[in-house]
Amino acid sequence: MSPPPPAAIEVEAVTDTTAVTIPDPFTAPFKPNELYGRRRKTEKSQWGVAAPVNTANFQLQKHDHKPVAKRWDHRMTHEALSREGASLKKAAKYLGLPGMISLGGGLPSSEYFPFESLSVKVPTPPHFSEPATAASGTTLHAGKHDLANGRALYDISTAFNYAQGTGSAQLLRFVTEHTELVHNPPYADWRTTLSIGSTSALDMALRMFTHRGDILLSEEYTFATAVETAAPLGVRVVGVPMDAEGLVPAALDALLSAWDDARGPKPFLLYTVPTGQNPTGATQGAARRRALYAVARKHDLFVLEDEPYYFLQMQPYAGPGTPPPPPPASHAEFLASLVPSLLSMDVDGRVMRLDSFSKVVSPGARIGWVTASEQVVRAYARHADVSTQSPCGMSQLVLWKLLDEHWGHAGYLDWLIHIRLEYTRRRDVILQACERFLPKEVVSWEPPMAGMFHWLRIAFTKHPDYPAKSIQELEEEIWLAGIEAGALVMRGSWFYADKTAPHDTMFFRATYAAVPSEKLQEAIRRFGDAVRVSFGLKKMENGVENGDAGKNGSEVK
Ligand code: PLP
Numbered sequence: 001m002s003p004p005p006p007a008a009i010e011v012e013a014v015t016d017t018t019a020v021t022i023p024d025p026f027t028a029p030f031k032p033n034e035l036y037g038r039r040r041k042t043e044k045s046q047w048g049v050a051a052p053v054n055t056a057n058f059q060l061q062k063h064d065h066k067p068v069a070k071r072w073d074h075r076m077t078h079e080a081l082s083r084e085g086a087s088l089k090k091a092a093k094y095l096g097l098p099g100m101i102s103l104g105g106g107l108p109s110s111e112y113f114p115f116e117s118l119s120v121k122v123p124t125p126p127h128f129s130e131p132a133t134a135a136s137g138t139t140l141h142a143g144k145h146d147l148a149n150g151r152a153l154y155d156i157s158t159a160f161n162y163a164q165g166t167g168s169a170q171l172l173r174f175v176t177e178h179t180e181l182v183h184n185p186p187y188a189d190w191r192t193t194l195s196i197g198s199t200s201a202l203d204m205a206l207r208m209f210t211h212r213g214d215i216l217l218s219e220e221y222t223f224a225t226a227v228e229t230a231a232p233l234g235v236r237v238v239g240v241p242m243d244a245e246g247l248v249p250a251a252l253d254a255l256l257s258a259w260d261d262a263r264g265p266k267p268f269l270l271y272t273v274p275t276g277q278n279p280t281g282a283t284q285g286a287a288r289r290r291a292l293y294a295v296a297r298k299h300d301l302f303v304l305e306d307e308p309y310y311f312l313q314m315q316p317y318a319g320p321g322t323p324p325p326p327p328p329a330s331h332a333e334f335l336a337s338l339v340p341s342l343l344s345m346d347v348d349g350r351v352m353r354l355d356s357f358s359k360v361v362s363p364g365a366r367i368g369w370v371t372a373s374e375q376v377v378r379a380y381a382r383h384a385d386v387s388t389q390s391p392c393g394m395s396q397l398v399l400w401k402l403l404d405e406h407w408g409h410a411g412y413l414d415w416l417i418h419i420r421l422e423y424t425r426r427r428d429v430i431l432q433a434c435e436r437f438l439p440k441e442v443v444s445w446e447p448p449m450a451g452m453f454h455w456l457r458i459a460f461t462k463h464p465d466y467p468a469k470s471i472q473e474l475e476e477e478i479w480l481a482g483i484e485a486g487a488l489v490m491r492g493s494w495f496y497a498d499k500t501a502p503h504d505t506m507f508f509r510a511t512y513a514a515v516p517s518e519k520l521q522e523a524i525r526r527f528g529d530a531v532r533v534s535f536g537l538k539k540m541e542n543g544v545e546n547g548d549a550g551k552n553g554s555e556v557k
Pocket residue numbers: 196197198199200223273278306308355356357358363367368
């Protein structure tokens with residue numbers, strides 16, 4: 001039965017948005033932002049409790065002239081295709097109708113939310129450091145009824161209530177604009193939806209696209225959680241060879257061109273982390289990404305582009321003792337310095353991009369977003385409607401206050417530039433420590449261009465106990481020696497895409513994100529000592545090698 005015409009009902013809503021004069025956040029003088037004035041006029045009802053969102057309404061440019069995304073019905077699971085969305089959530093679209101009294105959804109009245117206001121102190125651009133924030137940060141304040149009172153577009157009574165699986169219109173508007181600004185997807189019907197972070201987005205993507213027995217392709221060393229998410233779903237991960245720039249497109253092409261069905265059904269899903277890859281730190285350059293996209297088109301792959309480290313692209317490494325080049329002088333220069341994403345090349349709508357605030361704002365926020373074709377985003381949001389319901393409203397409100405109301409796009413880009421420079425400094429510290437403390441005859445590395453990981457290759461065949469001891473035994477021995485010396489790194493074998501495949505390389509992953517410079521240097525020194533002892537190399541004394549041989553007292557092979 002169709003609902004009665006709303007105008008016939010005399011009503012008063014719990015969260016009444018009818019009388020709100022919405023301040024235009026893009027013209028408000030206290031929020032300087034070069035995008036202000038370009039935002040489209042939006043229905044007031046868009047901001048209300050559980051309001052449904054069409055993110056196309058938030059795009060600043062027209063995209064209609066671009067090609068329409070391919071349909072993925074032939075690849076999507078029955079589960080994904082048969083989701084119709086939550087009927088209770090669909091009814092929420094009537095909440096915004098003027099005068100509607102809702103006796104419909106089981107939304108509690110905000111009267112019973114025991115929160116009157118919320119304050120957070122955050123950096124005032126461009127003074128982003130912890131001490132500067134403590135001294136001169138801005139305190140943002142969210143009241144319970146700011147929306148109804150015309151003080152803000154988002155408030156406690158709205159954010160702390162139930163919401164759509166897509167997340168709130170308020171935060172979605174910001175991420176949609178940001179995505180357009182940074183990637184400008186080259187097809188017409190791209191959309192965004194919030195996620196609970198990329199871990200959850202990947203889990204949902206696998207349920208949308210894979211059946212038991214399917215094969216997921218990824219870099220040969222990959223984010224361990226991706227493998228651990230796929231395995232219980234009956235999805236095996238097959239690794240594609242990598243080099244210093246990450247996944248090798250020619251190797252992917254060769255693997256697929258010569259695919260032997262005895263290995264299982266020919267894979268159609270690729271999971272890749274193109275920037276600052278976890279664990280290798282490798283970053284695919286622009287040409288590499290174009291070649292990868294071409295292979296994806298050739299074999300009709302659907303691509304999961306997991307990019308939590310995209311904005312941890314650093315200043316180029318200038319070599320030991322040489323300062324990095326000057327930082328980007330403008331937002332335009334900063335954006336131009338970023339390696340173009342696969343999404344920015346995606347004329348077919350075959351890329352599902354996973355973004356996350358985890359590595360650039362806060363992992364505990366548990367907020368990210370997905371960009372893909374309308375079909376894919378709709379399926380994702382329908383799944384969210386009946387599983388997560390929506391990302392955490394408290395997190396969304398805090399992020400929206402910071403990103404949209406306080407920083408604006410300009411301030412957020414300033415923050416990202418700040419983070420870029422911070423990571424550049426840390427990366428340079430670890431590289432200098434490696435130069436100084438690691439025995440280069442057995443440890444080698446590439447300077448990472450992005451992310452938070454440094455990938456140390458060990459020439460294990462030079463170990464005095466090789467081949468009497470296997471690569472696994474030696475990896476464990478070196479790892480334990482590091483722990484004994486007081487330096488914890490991760491074992492490369494934990495990141496094998498396919499643990500059953502033969503491996504003849506040994507790596508350890510070290511992060512420069514977690515500890516301050518002095519500790520970083522000390523940890524590398526300790527790890528260097530542990531490697532020396534294990535390989536029977538001369539130990540270091542005050543930063544220089546002394547004459548004593550280590551444990552085995554033998555020369556490196
Ligand atoms: N994807 C990759 C490649 C990661 O390295 C990580 C974190 O380590 C994540 C996703 C997790 O992201 P989120 O916190 O958004 O779930």
